[in-house]
């Protein structure tokens with residue numbers, strides 16, 4: 001039995017980043033997570049942070065982060081909340097009540113990331129307001145800035161320099177590599193006519209496997225997040241972490257008890273939440289069973 005699976009990178013309520021938020025779609029996504037035993041979801045960037053609900057007892061627990069915060073030239077056109085770089089620290093604090101804030105730290109391969117001083121001021125301001133900061137970063141420079149700024153998590157961390165891993169471990173910056181999303185990007189890459197983009201994504205994909213293994217070996221926190229549709233495929237992300245060389249038990253923890261602790265939620269302890277997922281066999285011996293839960297209890301209510 002596990003204290004429920006956790007997907008730390010999922011965007012319920014939209015199918016694509018520039019979609020309008022739909023509460024019906026949100027419910028369908030959260031129910032798909034629940035059916036897979038994913039009882040906690042962190043949404044690092046929402047299309048409508050007001051309407052998505054953390055208080056619906058039928059749905060998995062939702063850790064919210066408000067809207068994506070994107071500076072000019074970064075992120076999907078029309079998506080997220082757009083602010084100038086100079087406005088970023090103040091804007092990040094405005095929705096800090098959600099607990100997390102998500103900053104788009106870079107976008108295209110050769111474009112400059114959010115400057116280090118701006119990102120540092122943003123992280124400091126959110127921390128002072130009691131929140132935490134997730135940074136979307138894919139270029140090496142953007143990953144470096146996110147680590148030096150003291151971000152709480154690197155989302156994707158595609159070209160992360162391994163020299164930064166000890167610092168990440170020491171300051172508690174987690175790596176959420178989102179293999180599931182990139183596996184799909186790699187499949188679709190052949191259709192792209194942009195040779196630079198192809199090379200960037202393909203080399204980043206190859207880099208991901210040694211990076212995850214090295215991050216774990218450096219004592220860092222590596223967590224499982226899919227960033228992908230359909231929802232409810234966290235077991236697949238855990239299997240990518242195992243393929244990358246994390247020990248099986250640590251990889252499962254990355255999508256369960258380690259993630260819960262990192263989010264400040266209890267595991268299977270006295271006085272904790274009655275969130276439990278049970279399997280026919282020990283997942284550390286047979287991780288394939290993670291996609292076939294036989295018992296799901298959310299907030300004390302048997303779902304399966």
Ligand SMILES: [Zn+2]
Nearest residue numbers: 009011045227
């Ligand atoms: Zn995402």
